[in-house]
Amino acid sequence: MITLQVNGRKYDVDVDPSTPLLWVLRDTLGLTGTKYGCGMAQCGACTVHLEGEAVRSCVTPVSRAAGKKITTIEGLSANLSHPLQRAWIEIDVPQCGYCQSGQIMAAAVLLRENARPTDTDIDDAMAGNICRCGTYPRIRRAIHRAAELLAERGRR
Amino acid sequence: MSAAKVSRREFLRSGTLVAGGLVIGLRLPALSAAEEAPGLGAGVFAPNGFVRVGTDEAVTIIVNKSEMGQGIYTSLPMILAEELEADWSRIRVEAAPVAPEYNHTVFGIQLTGGSTSVWSSFDQLRQAGAMARLLLVAAAAQAWGVEAAACRAENGFVLHSASGRRLSYGQLADRASTMPAPIEVALKNPKDFKLIGKPMRRLDTPAKTNGTAVFGIDVKRQGMLTAVVARPPVFGARVKSFDARKALAVPGVWHVVQIDAGVAVVADGFWPAKRGRDALEIVWDEGPLAGLDSQAQREQYAELAQQPGAVARREGDAAAAMGGAAKRLEAVYELPYLAHATMEPMNCVADVRPDGCEVWTGTQFQTGDRDAAAQAAGLPPEQVKLHTTLLGGGFGRRAVFDSHFVREAVQVSKTVKAPVKVVWTREDDIRGGFYRPAC
Numbered sequence: 001m002i003t004l005q006v007n008g009r010k011y012d013v014d015v016d017p018s019t020p021l022l023w024v025l026r027d028t029l030g031l032t033g034t035k036y037g038c039g040m041a042q043c044g045a046c047t048v049h050l051e052g053e054a055v056r057s058c059v060t061p062v063s064r065a066a067g068k069k070i071t072t073i074e075g076l077s078a079n080l081s082h083p084l085q086r087a088w089i090e091i092d093v094p095q096c097g098y099c100q101s102g103q104i105m106a107a108a109v110l111l112r113e114n115a116r117p118t119d120t121d122i123d124d125a126m127a128g129n130i131c132r133c134g135t136y137p138r139i140r141r142a143i144h145r146a147a148e149l150l151a152e153r154g155r156r
Numbered sequence: 157m158s159a160a161k162v163s164r165r166e167f168l169r170s171g172t173l174v175a176g177g178l179v180i181g182l183r184l185p186a187l188s189a190a191e192e193a194p195g196l197g198a199g200v201f202a203p204n205g206f207v208r209v210g211t212d213e214a215v216t217i218i219v220n221k222s223e224m225g226q227g228i229y230t231s232l233p234m235i236l237a238e239e240l241e242a243d244w245s246r247i248r249v250e251a252a253p254v255a256p257e258y259n260h261t262v263f264g265i266q267l268t269g270g271s272t273s274v275w276s277s278f279d280q281l282r283q284a285g286a287m288a289r290l291l292l293v294a295a296a297a298q299a300w301g302v303e304a305a306a307c308r309a310e311n312g313f314v315l316h317s318a319s320g321r322r323l324s325y326g327q328l329a330d331r332a333s334t335m336p337a338p339i340e341v342a343l344k345n346p347k348d349f350k351l352i353g354k355p356m357r358r359l360d361t362p363a364k365t366n367g368t369a370v371f372g373i374d375v376k377r378q379g380m381l382t383a384v385v386a387r388p389p390v391f392g393a394r395v396k397s398f399d400a401r402k403a404l405a406v407p408g409v410w411h412v413v414q415i416d417a418g419v420a421v422v423a424d425g426f427w428p429a430k431r432g433r434d435a436l437e438i439v440w441d442e443g444p445l446a447g448l449d450s451q452a453q454r455e456q457y458a459e460l461a462q463q464p465g466a467v468a469r470r471e472g473d474a475a476a477a478m479g480g481a482a483k484r485l486e487a488v489y490e491l492p493y494l495a496h497a498t499m500e501p502m503n504c505v506a507d508v509r510p511d512g513c514e515v516w517t518g519t520q521f522q523t524g525d526r527d528a529a530a531q532a533a534g535l536p537p538e539q540v541k542l543h544t545t546l547l548g549g550g551f552g553r554r555a556v557f558d559s560h561f562v563r564e565a566v567q568v569s570k571t572v573k574a575p576v577k578v579v580w581t582r583e584d585d586i587r588g589g590f591y592r593p594a595c
Contacts, residue, residue, distance in 0.1 A: 016407065019427045027382065027425030032374035033367015035548075036426070037499060038582045045499065073367035080366055088365040092357055096225030097364030098371060098499040098548030132499040132549050133225045 002066045006031065007075025017063035021055075022046045024062045025072060033073040033101050037130070044129030047102035048072045054109040073101035076108065083149035084108055087142040095133035103129050107143050116147055201329035203291050203337065205257045206284035207236055213312065213326035215240070216248045220258035221277065222268040222520050223360060224550035230358045231274055232281055234351045239285030239344055242325070243312030244351065249359055251544040254526045266522035269555050286341040288332075295331035296323050360546070372518035372545045373503045377575040380505065381410060383568050384429040384579060386436050387418040387588050392443040395419060403432035412436070415567040417560065422572050426579050454490070457594070461488075493591040500548020502585055504565035507575035512539045515562060518547035520555035528559030532566035556590050 004011045006029060013028050020039075025031045025048070034057060037045030041056040048057045049071040050064075076082045080089065084104050087093075094100045103126065110117060110125040117125065122140050131139070199211040208216045217236050223229040229249045237247055252258040258266050261276045289309050296314035297304040300321060307316050315322045346352075363369040388394070400412035403421050408428030413420050421432035478484060504517040506529065513533040519525045522542055530537040547554055554561075561578070569576040580589070 016427075023425055023427040027427070030376060031367070032370075032376070035371075035499075036373065036501065036579075040582075043499075073365075076366070080362055085365045089357070089361050092361055094225075094358075094361055094364040095227070096223075096499060096547060096549045097360065097369050100364050101367055104365060130499070132497065 002062055004029075004062070004065060004070060005068065006070045007072060013062070015062060017061060019062050020058050021048070021050075021060045021062050021065050021070070022057035025057060025070075031072050031074055035098055035101055037099065037102075041128075042130075043099070043102075044106060045099050045102040047105040047129065049105060049109065052109070052112070054106050071105075073105060076104065082108070083146040083153065084111070084142070086149055087145035091138050091142040091145060093135055093138045093142050095135055099129060099131045100135075103131065103135075103139055107139070107146070110143065111147060111150060115150060117143065199330065201288070201291070201325075201332045203288045203332070204284050205252070205255070206281060207240065207288050209288065209292070209325050209329045209332070211326050211329045213243075213246055213324060214248055215242045215246045215312075215325065216250050218250050218252045218258075220252035220266060221273040222251075222518070222522075222544055222547055222550065222554075224268070224518070224520070224547035224554070226273070227358055228268070228273050229360050230356060232277055233359065234356055235274075235278055235281040236285040238349055238351045239282045240289050241309035241311065242285075244356075246312060247359065254522045254540075254542045259523070265524070267524075267555060268520045268550070269552060282343055283341060286343050287338060290338050290341050291332045291335045292325055292328050294335045295328045298335070299323065299328070299331060370545055371500050371548045372505065372516060373500055373548070373577075373579060375505045375516040375545060375577065377505060377507060377516075377577075380507075380575040380577055381422050381424065381572065382426050382429045382577045382579060383420045383422045383565075384426065384433040384581065385415070385418050385420045385564060385568075385584070386433050386438055387584060388440055388442075389588075390440070390442045390446050390448070391588070392445045393440045394443060396439040396441045398439065399437040402435035402437065406432040406435060408432075411572045413568060413571045415564055415571070417564045417567075420564070420568045420578070422568060422576060429579075430581065453594075457490075458488075491592075491595050493594045495586045495589055495591055496549075496551040496553035497586065498547070498549035498551060498553050501582055502553070502561045502580040502589065503578060504561050505575065505577045506562070506565035506569040508533045508535075508566055508570040508573075512541065513566060513569075514541045514543070515566065516543045516545055517562060517565075518545045518550075518554060519562070520547070520550045520552070521559070524555075524557065525559045525562040528563050529566045532563045533570055552592070553585075553590060560590070 001012050001014055004013060011029055013024055015024055015028060022036060025034050034048055035045040037043035039058045041059045046056055046058040047054050051068050077085060084107055106126055106129050114121055119140060122143050201209040206218050217233040219229055219232050221228045233247050233249055237244060254266055260267050261280055293307050293309055293314050294304050297307050300316055302316055306318060307314050312325050313322045395414055395418060398419050403409055403412050406428050408424040409421055409432040411422040419436055419438055421429050423429035423432055507514045513529055513535055515529050526540050526542045527537055530540045565576060565578040568578060
């Protein structure tokens with residue numbers, strides 16, 4: 001039995017310890033917001049936070065996540081209030097939407113580490129997240145917008 | 157605009173113009189049997205297959221095109237809501253079931269592709285919205301005992317200016333359900349459009365930013381198993397024999413079954429299914445394409461390109477003009493076979509029972525997939541219910557003439573007698589999926 005802490009909730013799961021965290025989230029816990037894209041850490045669709053760091057859940061054995069804090073897209077906010085979600089909606093970033101959970105989770109770590117990223121900072125930090133629809137220009141704008149929203153929140 | 161042309165033809169036929177709007181003969185399909193079935197009781201006004209108005213003020217627009225990133229779950233509702241004079245904040249979207257009235261107005265089958273959705277649905281959805289509006293206005297006029305012509309619709313209400321009275325669409329839903337269907341309707345004058353031609357936020361964005369959007373791969377059913385299929389290493393290869401022992405030894409693996417596409421490993425979830433699939437030992441009969449060689453194929457295509465081809469259009473004397481040209485440019489263009497690489501790997505959920513089959517998948521081709529599912533299940537098409545989910549990209553990969561990704565899920569579910577989700581790995585699709593044609 002492995003104990004997981006996902007989005008502030010505890011779960012005991014009975015799975016093979018080598019199972020990638022992605023499939024425990026999706027198939028065992030039913031948290032399908034985290035997506036399967038490639039299974040080999042090449043596309044970023046499965047990005048979640050492990051102790052606040054962005055990890056590719058498709059290549060992270062669940063044993064590595066045992067006892068640690070995991071945040072998925074479902075846990076980012078209860079009501080779409082996270083600055084990234086607000087910016088994503090304001091700028092209408094997604095098209096098909098399949099990669100966007102991973103994009104948002106990757107962007108959240110970027111903004112925590114760099115409150116005012118430049119275009120280059122964004123492109124570098126987001127290079128591991130692929131979007132087949134090509135929403136990159138809007139992702140960039142939305143990250144800038146989220147940085148503004150965060151700054152406003154900080155001033156208040 | 158092609159839509160305007162059709163409207164004019166309709167106008168010429170009915171020959172009336174009133175109140176600045178175009179009056180057209182109504183050519184809308186009636187409510188389908190599929191739509192009438194569940195959840196439609198009292199409290200819902202459903203004048204045609206494309207819109208329902210509830211007494212709770214919800215306006216549900218039924219979209220017969222697949223949302224794969226192009227925004228069709230917003231643009232088609234805009235067209236209908238425009239004529240309905242609906243309150244945009246009340247709009248909800250529902251995927252259409254498979255039924256003839258949801259066929260593409262030009263192609264005659266239920267399909268999304270070719271950048272055809274908006275223009276081919278434009279007139280139809282305007283009519284659907286206008287018809288609903290007309291009935292709501294008629295209901296209000298009846299309730300107030302006034303002429304319908306003295307009433308107007310605006311932002312989810314019918315208003316009677318002379319008396320200052322107004323009733324919401326929700327309040328009118330029950331009465332509107334009892335009004336006789338009109339034979340013709342008046343369409344709005346395009347200069348009065350409030351939604352069409354205006355930039356609007358997509359309706360599906362919030363669900364795509366908090367993990368609640370449901371793609372085919374996210375569908376959950378009670379008792380559902382997951383299958384990963386070993387498909388041939390060569391197109392056209394067949395299974396000669398296989399040894400399932402190592403696959404069955406993987407914890408969580410329940411079944412190993414042979415289907416037309418290859419050998420399916422069925423498990424509690426994707427991970428054990430994939431581990432089981434990787435542990436399979438299969439002997440393939442590689443068939444006549446085993447010797448296929450990319451270089452030889454390329455040379456063959458280059459040679460074929462030298463032969464005279466089909467003439468699409470002939471104008472002037474191209475050969476003479478080329479012969480007399482001062483400068484001639486020659487170039488060779490080649491396109492390889494390419495995997496479409498939809499961001500969401502291919503998948504399909506099927507639940508086959510003796511008396512019916514349900515399918516959940518992100519598809520661009522509902523008619524073909526429904527029929528393929530029926531054939532694979534051994535059931536008449538009427539007993540197949542296909543649910544269209546969101547698509548994590550389409551690009552034509554999800555509009556395939558043989559519906560193979562649906563067939564295999566139906567075959568596995570039928571064999572193991574449980575709901576089954578077949579998931580392709582990324583490698584499965586790149587290595588042996590349905591490619592874009594080379595040329």
